[in-house]
Amino acid sequence: MRRVAQIAATFALAFLVYLVLTIPSGPLGLWSLDELLAGAVISFLVALVSYRLLWERGGGRLLQPWRWVLFLVYLLGPFFLAMAKANLDVAYRVITGRIRPGIVRFNPGLRTDAGRTFLANSITLTPGTLTLEVDEATGDFYVHWINVRNVDPTPEEVCGPFPKWAKVVAE
Amino acid sequence: MREALTVLTGQGYWSPLIWAAAALGTFLLAGLLWWRGRREYKRGTEQELPFVSGERVENPRVGALHLYWGLTEALRPLLERLRGWHSGVVNDYAGWFVVVLGVVLLLLLL
Amino acid sequence: MIGNLPFVACMVLIALGLWTLVFKRNLIKLVIGIGLIESGVNLFLVALGYVRGGVPPIYTYAPAGAPMVLPTPQALTLTSIVIGLATTALMLAFAVVIYRHKGTLDARKIRDLRG
Amino acid sequence: MIVELSFGVAAAVLLAYALVCAIRLGIGPTAADRAVALDTINTLVVAIMVLVGAAFDLMIILDVALVYALLSFVGTLYIARYLEEGLK
Amino acid sequence: MGAHIPILAIAVPLLGGFATPLLAKLHRRLRDLWALLVVLFVGACVGYVAVHVFAQGLWVYVLGARSPQETLAPGGFPIRIMLVVDGMSAFMGIIAGLLALVAFPFALKFLPEEEGKNLALTLGLLLLAGILGMAYTGDLFNFFVFLEVTSIAACALIGYRTWTSRAPEAAFKTMLLYSLSGLLFLLAVALLYGEYGALNLAYLSAQLRGSRVDRLALALFLGALAMKAAAAPVHFWAPDAYGEAPAAQTLLLVVNTQVSLYGLWRVLFTLYGGVWDAGLGWLVVAMGLLTLVVAAFMALLQTDLGRLVAYGAVSQIGYMMLGVGVGLATLAGRPDYGLVALKGGVFHMLNDALTVGLLFLCVGAVEWATGTRDLRELGGLGHGLPEVALCFLLASLALAGIPPLNGFASKILIYEGSFRLSPILTAIAVLASILLLAVYARAFQGAFLGPRAEVPRRVPAVFLLAMAVLAVGIVVLGLVPGFFLEGVVTPAAEALWRGRAQYLAAVLGG
Amino acid sequence: MTVVVRTVARVLFPVALVFGGYVIMHGHLTPGGGFQGGAVAASALAMVLVAFGAGRLKDKKGLLSALESLGGTAFVVLGFLGLGLTYFANVLAGSYGLFGRPVPYGPNPGDLNTAGTLPLMNWAVGFKVLAGLGAAVLLFALFGGEDDR
């Protein structure tokens, strides 16, 4: 039963991708019947092949729709701002060449793979930080920081509100 | 039947049957000689050993490698050059290909 | 405009590959050289098929009345690309096995078969 | 039409940047530098493909950019994986 | 079904190749039976095609056309791929089918039963399909595709013995040169396409004007196909490859070489037949003579039986090039001796397939029995393996051109033709022949004569049967050469000699 | 590789497969086809291979080679389908049956249900390329591992 649910969820993801890819195709709303049928068959095959991989470590929970809404909010709000800031920061450093790099460690207290991935990618794209390694046992993040202000920082110092968002969106 | 057995070469023809007959005759002759000698051949005697200038040698076999020693020795410069071409380095082979291509191009385009 | 520059670029790629084959001694480098010749030939084929101001030969959503580039060379190039990958894979497999036996990839040392 | 032309100009500018990255690909002292340059070029080329597709006003050829965005990641992963072993 | 025989001859071995790994998963015997059935079917198909073509002229088969008028577009240019089987193609098909029929039963026994056997059988079938595809196709790009099929399959087979270091080395070298030649072939096809916008051989042949780009393409064709056919200064891969491949598969490699040579003839006679150049014939003759002499001398130096036989096989390529090159050089005036030499060259392809095939089978049998091929260690095998010794003797005599055997029948034609062109050619060819006789005498003496030696392993009956087939072929071709010459070789040679007009007419109509 | 890469690979794997399927399915309408889609899907396999290690796909080798053989066989057999006319004749096109809807000349939005045997051949080749390239990468990755010799 559990397996069927997992397959169904994977199928939903795959079918969604397929539908998005074939949007302006026909009379049934945005799609034609052929596309829907073909998409269903392809998505079903793909779901059979890949559901195990997707669900293996709870990754499938990412498919819950409210997370997507939150993710969009996050993407357009804090993340985008941070990213813009990051780029101005890098621009400044490119021009002045003033850097104080180092690799620091902190523990944001995330437990799931999804949350860690989410945070790591956010960190990589935002001000002056670059995830180098995520310790799977302890959840420690090792981050290359281009302008080290504190050798043993707290998570907030490095990446602001992201860990909280990560908890909300991905855990 | 005659056509099947001959090869017309433009100048003349060649018929393998004559050759076959001649070869058969030769084989018969050889067989006769062999058969004549066979009667005096006795196993296990000195006759089984090969005759090497009257000497008795341990391994009486003439190695195949040394069969044309004189010829290879005489042609050594040529053969060494040929062997050098077959160097085993794949770049050289590709280089030969480029050379051939260049020669053919020169001949055809100039 | 740009004249026959694309063709020249293809031939330069092919010449680079030939240079690699003749003068570079590492087996994997030789495979790279074959890959270069391969891409030169592919580019040559596609460049042959270009028609000035053409659109891809696909009618779905194509602008009406626009000239289309020639489709045949593209079909040939598809075939050629896959063949190139197949060749590369096989040659690299040989290189790996050779390295396993001889511990080197230098063409000058891999010459058991000579003479 | 001027919009399409501006897309083309932007693509040309990005291609010039890719040339700059190719310099790093050539000189980069370590293989990691080169890999970073390649990764950057990948990103740039995806953007270029999207821009050129818009400049041609052909929607279907944007599929190429999609494929590239997906697959350059695989290439980068392979490079990272075998860079990490240090090779020999 | 009769109308589809040419494509079935290619599609069925392909299907066989694809299905063999699947069948091997089911049962081993089933796989063997399947491979044999496919090869038998192919043999029947090529036989049927040959009979049909020799009786009724060219056979054009258009792929994918839904109606006959789809064959040619309104402008008179062919748009689809077509198979065009003329006398020469049918002849090549016969050679391929014959050697495959011999090689596969041999291979089934010869290859050790392990993981690689399924794959080797698959590759053998695919190689066979590629060879037939090259022989039958009438489209240049299609020729290239099948050239690559044969290249890859052949090289994978050469590298079969991965546990030695020599086989991968030979395979890598061969693969490098093969793929180089394939790519340059493709470049030449692309040049022609750029000039004339077509890929069909007959259509291109009708359109060629002999411009500089055409000549560039011709040079690339010539270089690429000469490399693949192991002509002299680019023959270096051949001894490595022949020597290191498993014996049964070497037979297919020999056919592979010959079919490349066939491609060269196709390009020179049919494609460039309209704009051709007498100097080209001399170029082919020169390459042939160089091949003859170099390979014969190199054979003299060998200590490895397989490699020695391989050099002998390379030198036979020289004979074919000599014969056909004389024909090409005299094509303009069309004197009859040109045709004689051409016949000799074409006939020699068949003879070479039989004799060299038999020699490689003998080498394989020797290796099977003793586990080595080194002439320094071999000796005295004639006592233990009398049948193999007899076959080896027969084949080497035939290869050296000793009269009542088939080698002489083709060589005398080549000698006659080339003598009228220039006696020097004949003199060199005869000298090389004598040298080859010496070489094979040495090999025979080294391997089979001498004091009785232990033979650790018995040679199975299948081996002897396969060898007997080829040996009987050698003797029969030697004793009744006229029969084959009239029935098989002359149509093939005339397809090259005067066949261009018919070829074009059959494809393009009118 | 790290948890980050693995998680992203988990998500991207089905997406890439669907994308490959899309490219194969729309081969006769948009750029793409069996080879391209197969290559995309094979790259997805290669991604799993690199993110999770070769061990993950080790037991799939037989499956991949069987799939490849099946794809090749299907392709040849689809060619035999036209044997009433000639080999590779597209008997399904314009027949109003499976994939049989005819298409008018000129630009049109495209309809999946067209082109006769082409989509079927696309699928055969797609599976073949997917399995073949995946098997090739897998073989390279597995060679010389601790289980060899």
Place this chain on the structure above:
Amino acid sequence: MSALIYAFLAIGAVFNGLGAVALLRFPDVYTRIHGATKCTTFGSIFSILAVVVHGAVRGGGDGIGMVIRAALALVFLLLTNPTGSHALARAAHRAGIKPFQAVVDRLEERK
């Protein structure tokens, strides 16, 4: 709307240029990854957003298709780029490349 497109294109060009310059100017691998990844991702986002806006303005089947594909390319870039650079940076560290003038290196200490 075209003003928005031009603005996006300009921002994209500027930030991509910054990325390229950063790749050339920064002293070691990690800082280069900083510059290159962030700037080119940000710049490419804007370049692609320009196409999205253009497609939306243009409308019709083509326009919608353009929006969809450009947006998907954007999503893929956002998903894969940081992951790829993370993998590269980690690989560089594991391959033994020391960060330039680092004030602290906790990852090295861990080993």
Place this chain on the structure above:
Amino acid sequence: MSRWVALAAFLLVAGFLLFGAVALRPFGDPPRTEMDQYFNRYSQPEVAANNAVTAIVFDYRGYDTLGEATVLFTAVTGVALILRRLRA
């Protein structure tokens, strides 16, 4: 073989290739396009495929594609043969 001979031959061949590129018909302006015009015009009515390239690959030149699939299959079989686990 001497390095210099190879170098000279290489330069010769490269020169001829470049000459061929220049002597070929002008880029973007193919002189003979009957076959391709046929494909562009008739691939829709005959094959019912909008993509002329796919129509060529799988219909007009489907036999080539069969060969190509065979090449790929052969190469993968070859790789499996070369990289197989050896006998003990």
Place this chain on the structure above:
Amino acid sequence: MTLWASLLTMSLAMTVLAGLLAVVLRDLLAAALALGAQGLFLSLAFYLLQAPDVAIAQAGIGAALTTAIFLLAIRRTRRKEEE
């Protein structure tokens, strides 16, 4: 039109440049990377020459699979070219 030509010229120039790098770099890993870059620019050139089918194939095969196979092969052999 000239814009298109300059784009094409640049991508062709970079194809050749990356090819040159693939030949001259002694580090085989770097050479493989350069070959990947060359395939990438080649794909861009195909794209500009209005051949999206070929560009997809080149992107899929040149970018991901060729690089992967080369790197897997280099991993099993020696990284530096010995001279």
